[in-house]
Amino acid sequence: DTAVSQTPKYLVTQMGNDKSIKCEQNLGHDTMYWYKQDSKKFLKIMFSYNNKELIINETVPNRFSPKSPDKAHLNLHINSLELGDSAVYFCASSQVVRGLASTGELFFGEGSRLTVL
Amino acid sequence: AQKVTQAQTEISVVEKEDVTLDCVYETRDTTYYLFWYKQPPSGELVFLIRRNSFDEQNEISGRYSWNFQKSTSSFNFTITASQVVDSAVYFCALSEEETSGSRLTFGEGTQLTVNP
Numbered sequence: 001d002t003a004v005s006q007t008p009k010y011l012v013t014q015m016g017n018d019k020s021i022k023c024e025q026n027l028g029h030d031t032m033y034w035y036k037q038d039s040k041k042f043l044k045i046m047f048s049y050n051n052k053e054l055i056i057n058e059t060v061p062n063r064f065s066p067k068s069p070d071k072a073h074l075n076l077h078i079n080s081l082e083l084g085d086s087a088v089y090f091c092a093s094s095q096v097v098r099g100l101a102s103t104g105e106l107f108f109g110e111g112s113r114l115t116v117l
Numbered sequence: 118a119q120k121v122t123q124a125q126t127e128i129s130v131v132e133k134e135d136v137t138l139d140c141v142y143e144t145r146d147t148t149y150y151l152f153w154y155k156q157p158p159s160g161e162l163v164f165l166i167r168r169n170s171f172d173e174q175n176e177i178s179g180r181y182s183w184n185f186q187k188s189t190s191s192f193n194f195t196i197t198a199s200q201v202v203d204s205a206v207y208f209c210a211l212s213e214e215e216t217s218g219s220r221l222t223f224g225e226g227t228q229l230t231v232n233p
Binding site for chain 1: 161162164
């Protein structure tokens with residue numbers, strides 16, 4: 001069983017379209033993330049949810065909207081896609097031990113490569 | 118603000134050579150965590166190691182070893198007797214302790230190529 005799974009793995013679309021990437025984790029973690037990896041391989045956090053609550057929202061255009069229906073799922077919807085949105089989007093999860101801070105180890109999905117034409 | 122610097126953008130070695138990947142970090146927190154991740158050509162991110170700021174012991178795992186030095190804010194990674202399968206992008210990352218999750222700050226990565 002894949003611990004963190006994302007769909008689709010590849011997505012090719014036209015500028016201006018709206019698309020979604022889905023993520024599911026079966027590790028029982030209560031925190032999930034979206035990271036973006038650009039063409040230069042630079043990885044940067046976009047969002048983080050803890051128990052369905054948004055806790056990290058980096059400077060990301062509001063065309064990007066995460067949604068967490070439950071703590072095992074975190075989806076990313078992107079409106080009005082632009083060329084610069086082409087990247088690999090990684091979902092990740094981690095566990096926060098009750099009463100303690102997270103130790104930070106993230107488990108990543110395999111990534112979703114988005115290409116905007 | 119936290120920052121991770123991997124000054125080596127690309128390294129190329131011949132198989133069986135030892136290679137060290139450098140990582141220097143900046144943080145104002147006294148409690149933090151350092152990580153190394155490997156990204157092979159297939160694209161997934163593979164966790165290699167986590168080290169907390171209170172544990173400066175060096176660690177060895179097979180051909181991999183890590184040298185954590187708080188005095189120089191460095192967390193370097195050495196591969197001994199490198200193999201072609203070690204070819205990948207390696208990321209160093211830093212996480213400051215947060216109560217409801219963690220924000221990993223990644224370095225820019227070092228592309229390691231091991232030639233036969």
